[in-house]
Every structure is written in structure tokens, then in C-alpha cells.
Amino acid sequence: MTTPLRIGVAGLGTVGGGVLQILSEHAELMAARAGRPITVTAVSARDRTRDRGLSLDAMTWHDDPVALASDPDVDLVVELIGGEDGPAKALAEATLAAGKGFVTANKALIAHHGNALAITGLENDCALRFEAAVAGGIPIIKGLSEGLAANAVTRVYGILNGTCNYILTEMEQSGAAFADVLADAQELGYAEADPTFDVDGIDAAHKLAILTSVAFGTPIDFTTVKTEGIRNITPLDLEFAEELGFRIKLLGITARSGDSISQQVRPYLVAANTAIAGVNGVTNAVIVEGDAVGAAVLEGPGAGAGPTASAVVADIIDIARGNIHPILNPSGSASAASGADDEAEGRFYVRLEVEDRPGVLAQVTAALGDEDISMEELLQRQPESGSAAHLVMTTHETSEANLNRALDRIAKLAFVTEAPEVIRIESF
């Protein structure tokens, strides 16, 4: 076991730099933990001349990242390029086809192509690892597939996108509007120039689709993830939620019920006294509910060079040790994935912006009553001069389909001045 494991790294941005740094600064410690030395023998990146603070002299440089797959001095490829297609995908395919291990932090790649890549990996008896793709530094993939492997998992949920959690936390604490907090987050580097992937829930949906597959042994099915972002959340919603004893969090929730699995990424109201409600800022947290363990929480930094590199190097050490059991099950029986889950019972928060005139409440409750929906709590906020009144309610258990029918009618009432805002209430 003293043969070194020879690594090729594609992509030398902050995460790639972090990986090289750990492997060089902690070379002895990593070798002790891996049972053999780990050496970076080859690299590929866009700009050869950029100063990365470390010497690449001892490594073979490849202009084309895909060349790492066929480099005879590379046993394992680490992909940190990003993007669901293009060179990242080509490199993954070529590496696994060549019978070499493949480690990536690329959630889009795995969410879209994980099944096909896993099949290639199985055919060639080599490892496909992606700990860093979900929840950054938190070892949740290992937690699900190994640490909690004794459990029949019933539900996995969590805060999977630090950008959204940061924005919601800031909105809650400052009372500022979404757009303003987003702009601040962009300046601070917590949000991208194009924030779509984060704030519309797509990034979290990528991660949730991966978690579902690992938790339930089903093929990855990104297309059925019901996905909604946080653009519609207002400071008023956060304020009302708090008044009702809740917080608003963008959660990914995957749950199995019989043969069907529901995957949803959307804002949720969660009780203020739950563990997940207290997770603030860019922190990620994932809770696994299993029949033996009950519930286990894993919490930590969901992004950043250090945490992401921590997860990437953990995968490398695993492969160096020979721990290469398959994590995905692409040939598992697909579940009756029900992303929408419109018939599932739940409780909901509804906020209506209405003109302040008599009879409003009567008509709203009548529309709800026609769908057998009863209210649990009701808050009315009278208008400041010139502004609209707000009617906020939480419902008892009902199906989302029922609620949507009622709200379709309510939205058409003349005194309703804006589309109703609906947020699901989740119990843990």
C-alpha cells in the first residue's frame, strides 16, 4: 500500500487551489490517513501563467483537461471545472471509461448525468465520488451511504443553498427587500453576478436530486424536483412568519411514502424552535430521518474554497484506501417520483394583499370553505395611508390542489390587488 495515488486536477480556481494546498501542506498527514502517499502529477486549467501561490513545476500541464483521463501517470481525476456539459462531462466520461477514479464537486454534472456516469463507473470497476457536490464541507454523502447505512431512510431535508439562506437571514434581520439584500450579497461575493441558479432554487434542486438517489437507492431524477426560489418572499412574510412562531427557509425536502418519492425545493415555514430554524447565514444543514437513528443533523459551511476542498480531499483519501463501493444505484427501480405532490396533505401560510373594505374576509373564507379548507390562525394588518391591507392566514391540513383551487377563485376577486403568496408549513 505504499504505491502513491497519482492525481490529475482539472480546474485550478479557488477550490482547485485549496485541494493542491491541502495535499502539499498536509502531505504527511494525508499519506498517514490514506495509507499511502497522494501526489498531484498533472493539472489542467484555462490560464497557465496565473500566479496561484504554488509551484506547478513538478506536474504535467495539459491544455485540454480531457487529456488527464489518458495521462498514464494519472490514477484518479479531480474535476473542478464546473458546468453540466462541456469539458467537465467529457472528462468524466473519458476518465471512468479509462477505468480511473473520478472525484468532482460538480452538482450540475451529477444531477444531470450521474446515472450514466455511475453505469460507466460500475462497468469499469472504478469510483465516482462527489461529496463536495452537496452541502460543501459537510460529509452528508458519506453520512447517508455509510454512517447511517443501517437505516431505512424516510425523509432527508435541509438548507442546501447558502446564498438563499444568507439572503433570507439578512432580510429577516434588517427588514430590507429581496432585491436590496441580493445586491449586497453580490457585492460581498455571497451571490453570483447572475444569481438565477441560486435564488430560483436550481442549485438546491441539483443537490436534492443527488441526496434522493443516495438516500433511497433510486436513479437520480432531477426533472421531477418541484423547484421554487425565494424571489417572492417579502420582508413582510418574514415578519408575519415570526409573529406566528415560524421562520422562512428555502429547504430541499425529499421524502418517501410507500413507493413514491416527493422531491421539493421551495420556501417553507418551519417552527422557530426547530434545529433547522436556527441555521442562519451561509451555513448549510441536512437532517436525515431514518427508522433506527430517528433524526441526525449535519451542519456546516456549504461553500467556499476550504470546505469544498475538504470534501474533495476526503473523497481522494477514500479512494486511496480502496473504499470504492458504488454510491449511486443507476439501475435501481425508479420510484414513482412525484415532484409536485399536489394531493399530499399539508398546512399552508397564505398572504393576500387586499383593498381595505367591508366583506373581504367573508368572501375569502367562503372560497376556502368551498374547498373544505379551514383556517388555523388569521392576522390582519391594516393599511398605512395609501398602502394595501394584508390578510395572512395559516390553514389546517389540506391538499395543495384544494388550496390552489380556492386561491384561483380568490385571486379573481376584485378587491385582491396582488397574486396570493403561498408558503408550505413543514413539521419536523
Add this chain to the structure above:
Amino acid sequence: MTTPLRIGVAGLGTVGGGVLQILSEHAELMAARAGRPITVTAVSARDRTRDRGLSLDAMTWHDDPVALASDPDVDLVVELIGGEDGPAKALAEATLAAGKGFVTANKALIAHHGNALAITGLENDCALRFEAAVAGGIPIIKGLSEGLAANAVTRVYGILNGTCNYILTEMEQSGAAFADVLADAQELGYAEADPTFDVDGIDAAHKLAILTSVAFGTPIDFTTVKTEGIRNITPLDLEFAEELGFRIKLLGITARSGDSISQQVRPYLVAANTAIAGVNGVTNAVIVEGDAVGAAVLEGPGAGAGPTASAVVADIIDIARGNIHPILNPSGSASAASGADDEAEGRFYVRLEVEDRPGVLAQVTAALGDEDISMEELLQRQPESGSAAHLVMTTHETSEANLNRALDRIAKLAFVTEAPEVIRIESF
């Protein structure tokens, strides 16, 4: 890889029963995750006739648990007998000497004899696993040794004893005294008839000694764990702590500074807004601080049949998969373990019970000043008729040695009616 892994289980109490239940009810799922079937072929327990709700007919019964080690139909022994010596130890030694894997939930056994057992395991190339020994269902051993293996760990701390955390939470919420809450906990089954191991911190110290070894790669050194329990904590301390913005938790903290490692189990004041402060009841939580990840939190049930069995079976699956790298490093260089750490700087909470008369505060501050200790906050509680007055202060940074010298003098002052209560304040 379709050869079954054949298990012998010693001890069929609630945890042993839980293990058998998982392996029989989820046989197919476990086989899929392990890559091969897992079969319990032999068992040993005190009472053969007790109804355990499952049939033992297909298993060989051994009156002597140590016979499991030499049973030719057993590849791996699971020890759930408990106790640091006696049959548990004899079985561990015989199993590893026979070249078979050994899985245990026995923290006392590992804390006291882990080094010797690990050496036997290494000599015979077989696995020694004890995930269930620390923090029940939380996969913290795997988290440290694999999931966070890329990190140079600087500090690991946590709530390692659910009984103590339950008692402190109840005292905080009800205002009841330690002895009363303990009696309730005993009735509810959260505390043993003899609560010494739990409330005096010994159980947590066992776990902390194991965590230290896994985190820092040093031999286990239970003897240097500074250990103090929660018997002296009063409802008044919890009340004062809250007033000062803190909670009181019994924590195990292991931290490396240069070549020396300090291991301490004792009550700590922790800021009310930290993750650890919000962990209530029987829940355990462990936080790992590493140079790459920053801080990662693992939280969940620290005891109970289901969670403990979850961890035991995870170890079994690991061994079935062939993931048998050594976790302990008994031949690693021993650190300059400094359990007492009296010279380390820290902040402290001090509560004095004093007679209510003039000049008291002047003499106390003089004694502190002589040791260069300055106060950060001060609370005085005037006596209700007949009762003593309380003087509560938090100090700025000082060494515990300095503080103890000052308090030795203060304790001798005539108006001090009870030994001073000192609790360290820890920053995270």
C-alpha cells in the same frame, strides 16, 4: 463478494435486540448496501430463555461469550455486553487475536484498553470498530476519520452525555434542584440507578478520550482527561448564566495547541447564540474544528436502542464492504497531554455565597486584583430574608491557576459561607 459475512453477537439487551432486528427486517437493504448478505450465525447472552421477540433458532447459542471468537462460523464479533474488563475485554482480545473483526458500543472498554486492542487488530489485520461508543447514532468516528480526513483538526467539542444534558435542560426550564431532576430522570429511564458514571462526567470522559485519539492520531489517554460533573450546578447558576447571555452545558473539549493536547470534561458557560447552546434534552452534538472545513456540527440521539444499533450496524456494513482501515493509532507519538491545563488563559464565571454586610465586594475584588484578575460583569443578588446573598461575576482572561489562588484566599474570608462555584466560559 456474495459470500455472506457471518456475525456473532454477544449481549442481547435492548441494543443487541435492535441490531438483530435491523439485520433481519432490513436483510435485503443491508445486503445491497454491504455488497453481500450479513447473517447472524451465533449469539451469547445471560439468559437463553428470555423472550426477545425474535427467534434465535437459526443461531448457535454460546453460554460463554468468549466462545464466539473461536466459533468457525463467525467472521466478526459484535460485543454489547459492556464493562471495561471481564468478558467484554476477554472477548475483544480473543476475537482480534483470532484475526476476526470486532465491533463494539463499549466506550469504557475502548477508553481503557483501546490501544492494546488496536495493536492486536493491526497485528492480525482485522478491523476494530466502535462508532456506537461515542455519541450513539451520530456517525462522528467516521466523520472524523473519513469525512473530515482532509483537515488538520484543532479542536473537537460536544455534548457527549445525554443524561447530563437532559438534567441541565430540565433544571433550566423548571428551576428544580439537581437532586430532584435526577430522581425524575431515573424514573423516566434517562438516568441509571447509580448515576455516578453519567453525572460525574466519567462516561463523557471515556468518549472524549476516544475522540481525542481519532482526531489527533495519538494513543488513547483516558487518565489525563480532567473530569468534573454537574452535581454542583444549581438552578441559581443556570439563572445567572442566562442573565449574562449564556447557557451551562457539560461539554467534552479536546484541543491541540502545538504538541500538547488538553482534554476536559466539565460544565462550561457557552454563549446563548451558539449552536451548542441550543442542543437540549438527551440529544448529543459534536463539533469538529478543522483548518479546511472551519467547523462542522453533527447532532442526534446519543443513546437508545435504535440509534446505538444504527451505529453498530454501520460498522458491520463497513467491514462487510472491506473498509477496514485502522482508526486508532496506538503507536502514534503520545502528545504532551495536559488534562489540567491550569496555565491556559480563559474566562470564568464565579458565584460566591456571602453574608450581606458592608465591605464584602471590596475584599473580593482586592483578592482578585492581587492575582491580576479583572472582572467583566458583576451581579449581586440581595438575600431574601434569612438566605445568603449571591455575588456572581465573570472574569476577563486569566489562568485557572491564578483564579484558584485568588479563590483559595476568598474562600477563607469570614463572610463567605460556601465554597465558590467556578465555571469556565468557552468561546466558539
